[in-house]
Amino acid sequence: MSAWGGISVVNAIPSGLGSAIAIDMKTKIFIRRCSNFEKKPSSRLVEKILEYFSSRYGLSNLCADVVSDIPMGSGLKSSSSVAVALIKAVKNLNIVEELDVPRLAAELSRLAGVSITGALDDAAAAYYGGVVFTDNTNMKVIRVLDPKLEMSVVILIPRGVSRPPMNVDKLRKYSHLFEEVFSIAIQGDIFRAMTLNGLLIARLMGYSEDVPRKALSMGASAAGVSGNGPATFAVCRAGDEGPIIEFFSRYGEVRVHRFVRVGETP
Template sequence: MKTQAYSAGTIINALATGYGCAFGLDLRLRVRVDFEVDDNVIIEDRIERKSVVLDTVLNHFGLNAVVEVRSEIPKGSGLGSSSAFLNALLLAIYKHLSKPLNAEDILRLNAKLSLKCGISYTGAFDDASASLLGGIVLTNNVNMQILRWEFKKAKAVVLIPNFERGEIDLGKIRSDKSLVKKAVEFARKGDYKNAMYYNTLHYCRAIGYPLEIVEVVKDLDCCCGLSGNGPCFVAFGDVKEVREVWKAYGDVIETKIVNEPCDDVVVTSNLFSSL
């Protein structure tokens, strides 16, 4: 069984307020799953390993599987690699069990399993939604509902900086939410440029990343900011100049926003809530 899911770039990180905003990136994680086995194994870069996450997901369904992973998404980068893995795995399981590919069921189970496995502070419902559905999503991660979903044709770039991920201090991140609340209001209006900027101001200060990376390109015709908990930064829009400027800070990947679901999922109104 072969399935795939997209990477997710961040507009608003949900850690501070419970509201997240993300977009699907055309960096893909693909899995090939064999269910006719007696033990659970992940194979990645030709290396076999055990995984608590894999065990937790498969135990939920009473299954065993060998999962071969091929991913274009940098791990531990703030680009939704865990959400993409869970989406791809759940799609494979649903197909194996001949279950309807209901987006609501898959996304909410993704978030619940993410919390259970301890790989997310909020369930990452925003990342999961962008990874499965593509486009741009604004979500309430607490209620696991999508507030806004739209498609936007745009090129994008990802900066993999030459520094490591900073320490996540939830107390510091949640002590003053004013900037992120502004970001949420901008996102509600579809003003993603300002939403990303105010989100980045907050999280770069709280985690300790240099604001300079965004400041040097914020006046260009693009939306740019920190992705997830970092250390990666993302931008979309007219990113030609951004790509050149960001090369001074690390490696730059060129990609685009994806504007269709990663599989033939059924999207129902129950997944959505009004603004």
């Protein structure tokens, strides 16, 4: 089974309210029965999720093979995509009923220590596609919208920039600003919100603001840092990517993606 990657509209760490938008990067997971000694899970997250199904539902001896084009540790929602794809794959065995996939993905991501709030926003985008709004503190999906945006998303994975240690207390000091950005997003101005959020995260986490600002001055409709970085995105009209790709290429690997619609199959 598969799930999408995504970029941030509003990072949920400061206020608990989050929003993310799915893009056409994806994770595919194949599960099969295997012996206990055959294979170590490919990560702590995969191990935690398999342990959950084993202890809660007696589904032992499951192995998961993960194939993903989402770079890890970059802010493009790889962990949520893995969690959602794996839980969907188990659900598809038709042994366990009534699974709330995004919520369980968020709860297990938090337990596995790969996310702070559980990142329900990222998990919901990975599951539904489109743009989602969530209350991660109360584990509620508030809204799922089909943005119908035929735009390109140019993504820079910067060379030689690593994610600094998370300073959650520092981010939470600015919760009021992120709540305002969330209200701009939920009222419909997604591009403004993702830009404000992306520039705020760049400033608070010490990433370059100049790179997304330059993309904006070149005509991008939105630009900023996604998730906890360091990936930086710029949204532009399909066909207008050329100059932004050229500019981003000075700093690292560049990929061009598109937004995915609600209900599209990954």
